[in-house]
Amino acid sequence: MDVIAQMIQKKAYKLGYEKCGIISIDLMDEYAEKFNERIEKIPRLKMFYQSQQRLANPKKIYPWAKSVVVLSVAYGKYKVPEELNGHIAKAYLFDTRVDKNTKQYQSNRALEKYMQELGLKVETNQKFGVVGMRWAAMKAGIGIIRRNNFLYTESGSWVQLEAWVTDREMELKETNNVVQCPKACNRCMTSCPTKSLSAPYTMSPTECISFLTTFGVSNLPQETLSKTFGNCIYGCDICQDVCPMNKGKWKEEIEFPGLPELSSLLTPESILKMEEDFYRERIQPKFFYLSSEELWKWKVNVLCYMRNNYKESYKPLIIDACDNENNKVREMAYSICRKLCLQ
Ligand code: SF4
Ligand code: SF4
Known part of the structure; x- marks a missing residue:
């Protein structure tokens, strides 16, 4: 050894x-x-x-x-x-x-x-x-x-x-008692909203919400899959949340440093109103898959969420976003206004 x-x-x-x-x-x-x-x-x-x-x-x-x-x-x-x-x-x-x-x-x-x-x-x-x-x-x-x-x-x-x-030749195997997936289970695949996880061990990254809402997002207003994103704004846990092998594994025992203070600033409404300086200083360093120039992508993601989960209180925010300085944010906001007849 x-x-x-x-x-x-x-x-x-x-x-x-x-x-x-x-x-x-x-x-x-x-x-x-x-x-x-x-x-x-x-x-x-x-x-x-x-x-x-x-x-x-x-x-x-x-x-x-x-x-x-x-x-x-x-x-x-x-x-x-x-x-x-x-x-x-x-x-x-x-x-x-x-x-x-x-x-x-x-x-x-x-x-x-x-x-x-x-x-x-x-x-x-x-x-x-x-x-x-x-x-x-x-x-x-x-x-x-x-x-x-x-x-x-x-x-x-x-x-x-x-x-x-x-640089050293070494080998030391760990041990685990993890059992295989139940034979007939396909819950992760049937729950995947975009069908990116189409078969066992077969996932198309470019259709996965995690990719499309983070580093892969470039033109969400034109992305037809975005209609299936449901509650997701940044990343997706669905194929892990539904897995029976994860049942009871999340314990919620301790606070993550700094997150309670940040959480009220990351609601859909807050993201849509977020200023660039604040984003660069407080949000981007933590969520580094989007760069310091890409607050607009968060805003497009939030508009997508607001469309998929529409309620009246979102209306003024969506209408306001039609005047955003970023053309993708405006494009997304306009398309929602057209679709939902908001004015
Ligand atoms: S993370 Fe979401 S979109 Fe991606 S494979 Fe899993 S369920 Fe599908
Ligand atoms: S939901 Fe979990 S247990 Fe079921 S097939 Fe998918 S990964 Fe395996």
Whole structure:
């Protein structure tokens, strides 16, 4: 048994990680093969997958890398503010990747420092990962990938994954007691509003609400799928919320630092009235999938929500948005006014 690998795992547990496994970097080769097969099968997704290429080929980017340390941390312990429930995906509400105030962010930094002190060369990318994380976690024994494509541990799918590549040959498999999906279950697929999750393990990212309301959104006023977005404003949890294997896994035990203060400022009405300076300072650093120039995309998402869940109190806000300085916001607002005969 590799003593260094065991020391890393022990340190990870001490820092609050749920699981920690280590695999050879060679185990990512199979992921690259599957990744390329998928691109060949669905050429229209080529553009999307091109941006993910680096995760499939870590050896090209880190030629010195020999192993991958992969960890899970459960986030289903935070209280979900009522105003935001179902509107903003939980992974974004409780995102610790960039939030320096969270214990998890500090644990991430402490673990990296510890590995360096052990003499290892390591590399991570806190925001976007260094390898195909779910694949690495499955190979490391951290959990299983279910038909909705999420990785599940005993905490359900409410886990954040973190990974480092290292220059040391190591292997340390984790253990899990996660059972497979019930044979006849297809609840995640039948519940997907856009049919992006069309078959087991088959999801078209460019039709997924999570993509279309965050970094993939470019022309929502013309996107016919937007009519199916329901309550979603930024991200989507539907295929995880409906999963029986997530039942009872969200515990709501503690407040997420800073979120109670922010929640009243993220209601649909508040977003639509939000000023650029406030957005850049308070909102964008947390929800970093949209840039500091893209408050307009939040506003288009909110207008889409208001159309899909229309009530009279939204009328003056939608009419006001027809005079917004951004043409996409105006386009969305006008189209709603036309459709609902608002004046
Ligand atoms: S996140 Fe939402 S849109 Fe995307 S696959 Fe799941 S249910 Fe479908
Ligand atoms: S909803 Fe059913 S099929 Fe889908 S991931 Fe959960 S258990 Fe598996």
